[in-house]
Amino acid sequence: MPNVSAENQSGEGDTPPSTYEAHFHAAASGYLVLSMDGTILDVNRTLAGWTGHLREGLLGTNIVELMPLADRVLFASYAVPQLAIAGCFTEMAVDLLCADGSRIAVLLSGVRSAGSDPGSGLDRISVFNASKRTLHERELVEALRKAEAAEAARAAAEEELRQKQKALEEKDRVLQASLALSREREALLNTVVNAVDVGLLVVDTEGQVVLTNAHLMSAWQKVMGNVALSGEHLTFGPDRVTLLSEDENPVRRAVAGESFSNQLVWFGAPGDANQLALNVSARPIRADGVFSGSVIAYTDVSALVHALSAQEEFVANVSHELRTPLTSIMGYLDLALDEEDLPPAVSGALKVAVRNSERLLSLVSDLLSVASGSKKMEVRPVNVAEIVRAGLTSVGPKAKANAVDLVPEIPSELVAKADPQRLAQVVDNLLSNAVKYSPDGGIVRVRLWREGQDVRLQVSDTGMGMSAEEQEKVFTKFFRSRRAVASAVPGVGLGLVITKNIVESHGGTLTFNSSPGQGSEFTVSLPGAAREAVSPAH
Structure with a gap:
């Protein structure tokens, strides 16, 4: 390997070796002299000082050993080809590995000089410290x-x-x-609050008025005049004169957080022509479960109460008027039956007339009972089968006239606890309705049986039946179905109401099923009784 140290790099006429070496090692830049394969032939002290390597340790190593792997690839792919082709390269930025493991950023520039032998030469690499530049960058x-x-x-x-x-x-x-x-x-x-046909009053937890509507204010002024509206006002019970206690007062109940409906009270002074009958309901207001007041609704039912009162008075008057001729008819029938040697047919007809007169008198009594609300029951063990057979006998002529077949399924004896006269009225009502509402013919089935401790009576027909809407009103006073009215079927709409009241007063139940055009089926359930306690049915 040729000697290329700083001592013999000067040629003839060049700076003396000692001067060149001094400049070489004292230069501000680093310098490397490489063989064409990258072996370091010489390095100045400046570069050795930057990297912390001993100068002697670097000699004979390859330049790429001073570079990280990525820079080695860059040097091999850029600098080496440039030196071989162009004979130089400039400002290639790489990092050099220092002895302590750190790195120093440098810029490499190189030039190749040909040697005396073909294919030989030296690469002189200038190294500029780019740390400050890199830092600035x-x-x-x-x-x-x-x-x-x-x-x-x-x-x-x-x-x-x-x-x-x-x-x-x-x-x-x-x-x-x-x-x-x-x-x-x-x-x-x-708008809604003032449009409803109901008086509305909203009160807080202290009973103070929060909100009202026009309907309530109109009623208040009608009764109280110019007196200021207050949650505390006088209300009376159904008798119109007894002042309600605090526990019964609707406003006090509402302020206590109670929810209630349909409390009938009278508002206004007793005897005042403007006194109003009010149906009162209340609902508490709760926000997140905390009671904050109540809404009270007042419905004026004065007209309805007066109408019901007039109706009851009318029924009572008519009933009293009917009693007198009925009593006379029954008296003459009794006199006729007292005659001896009456033909059996006449005697039977008179007995049927007596029975129907008694039934009519019982109906009149029922009208009075409905009007007065009173009922007297004489309950004892009776043979229900006997009462049902008597009812079938009584309704027989009407069934024959309507071409209705009566199909009984009745045992010889079946005992229940009942008022015989009232029970006969139940049987007559059910049988009469079944025949009456089957005007075009059909079948009326009558079944009587014991089920457990109860006695069951069932009357079914194949008549006109009732719609779902009509079934909801079947036990309402004076209600009659459209078809019954259109067909001119006689009646006033009290039979089933009375029948249900009688059955329930016995502790029994009355249920029914019906379909339009298919007929109806009514079932009575009564408490049973022991055989030995049976009393006559009449």
């Missing part, structure tokens, strides 16, 4: 990054501010819309 990059971050933060802050402004505008829009909707709902509520 890094500081610049960091400053740029911070500036970009600050700009991004400013933009983000502005965007956040815009979003908050947008959110505030949206909240304001929603608030305005909610306020408008609230006003609309308030107007709607006021």
